[in-house]
Amino acid sequence: MHWQQITLVGVGLLGGSLGLAIKQRRLAQRVVGFVRRAASVQECEALAVCDEATRDVQTAVRAADLIIFCTPIAQMRELAERMLPAVKPGIIATDVGSVKEIVVEDLEPTFARVGAHFVGSHPMAGAEKIGVRAAQADLFNKAVCVVTPTASVKMDAVEKVEEFWRCVGAVPIRMSPETHDDLVSRSSHLPHVVAAELANYVLSPVHPKEQGLLCANGFRDTTRIASGSPEMWRDICLANRVNLARVLGVFIEDLEEFRIALDNSDTKSIEEFFHQAKRRRDQWGVEGRMTSEE
DSSP states (O other): OOEEEEEEESOSHHHHHHHHHHHHTTOEEEEEEEOSSHHHHHHHHHTTSOSEEESOHHHHHTTOSEEEEOSOHHHHHHHHHHHGGGOOTTOEEEEOOSOOHHHHHHHHHHHHTTTOEEOEEEEOOOOSOOSGGGOOTTTTTTOEEEEEOOTTSOHHHHHHHHHHHHHTTOEEEEOOHHHHHHHHIIIIIHHHHHHHHHHHHHTOTTSOGGGGGGOOHHHHHHHGGGGSOHHHHHHHHHHTHHHHHHHHHHHHHHHHHHHHHHHTTOHHHHHHHHHHHHHHHHHHHHHOOOOOOO
16 A cells, blocks of 8 residues: 555654554655644654644645544544545545544544545544654554445445555454444543543652652553543543543442452452452453554
8 A cells, every 4th residue: 555645634643653553564655743832843854753743733644535534532623624625535534543433423524625535533542641752663564454434335445444554564453433432441441531530649749758669560560551641531522521531430449349358358359350350351361452552
């Protein structure tokens, strides 16, 4: 697969990693990045994540045949509207957002107005580091990428988006935006909230100053993702708030059951709690997970 120009709308960790992967695999004749800050223009070009970076979104997309949104979810609709006069009919747009239903509802009809095609995507890849300097060409290797077409999208566009993700090393799977948002509310969004609360609670200044000295590898591993972008995770939680609120409720109920078992010194229930977790976690590992931890 070869594209004439791929435009990355937002060039941080994911956008920068895509730029490196695209260039390394020679998937496009030209890679252009849209950025918001003047300093980012020189930074992107110096790090060779794109051939050109610009702060003008219409300039960025004018010659593009593939546009990839790599910005926080809350910015996508406004940017799509701004770029629309420069978008060529027939081009394909996709994204890397962690919530799909609201993004697809916003962007699919927007691009359809100019005869272009939007297909939602979510590569299950990332890191706690943010910014283009953290970009890695192999970030998407063996990562599941969920592609979320609707019945309105041409199958040819869907297949081209799936092939693009294969070309950067990912493993595309197809599901509805609604199913995606339900599943990631448990597997991705809930763990981020839990990690953030662990960091907030355990490292709170109300505890003795020695508390942090007793936080070792288990705490470090469990809270690693709490170092992710607060802006990005604010947008993700709000965009998927119905699903996330529901699974948080179930999670809190499960913790309450464990607290009751502790209060009652219920040895059997406490041991079974840990046995069940170990069995499920070990089975998940043995069966082979393809996704990178997001």
